[in-house]
Amino acid sequence: MRAELTRNQQLVLERLEKSQGPLSAYALLDELREQGFRAPLQVYRALDRLMKAGLVHRLESLNSFVACTDSHSHEDGMTAFAICENCGNVAEFADPVVGERLESWIGESGFKPAKAVIEFRGLCRDCAAG
Structure with a gap:
């Protein structure tokens, strides 16, 4: 699946994988500005695709995101x-x-x-x- 990721999706995923905790979309934007991110929409589009692919989860209570750390199936939700x-x-x-x-x-x-x-x-x- 990773080979099919866009550059922005790959950068967001890598940043979440390296993080010591969950990150908000705006924290991701701040941390990825040097890689060319300029608008929240860039981050949200990447996060949406990564969540659909089962590579990222949204923590509702924190309004933040984490990389998937398990090899389980996401089919049952x-x-x-x-x-x-x-x-x-x-x-x-x-x-x-x-x-x-x-x-x-x-x-x-x-x-x-x-x-x-x-x-x-x-x-x-x-x-x-x-």
Whole structure:
């Protein structure tokens, strides 16, 4: 998939992969100005394509983005994130069994979700120990 990315998409993805935490679109714009980024639309177009390709996730609660860190399938749409409120570290989790159970519960409840993103907030192992 990476071979099919445009220059802007590749630059945004590489920046997210190198980041120590989630980045907003405007933070990405600021960090990529030296590579020719001038407008927010450039970043948003790249992010949109990267999200559709399953290479980037949007953290709803932070209005920020992270590179996908797992080799799971995004077909079921169930992904969970643990966000450290101290250091900003984000861990990604996807499990087909958990996804199937949640899909079953959603079906039984009659709820019709557009997508499913689960975010846990708290302290990572390092911050909790320190």
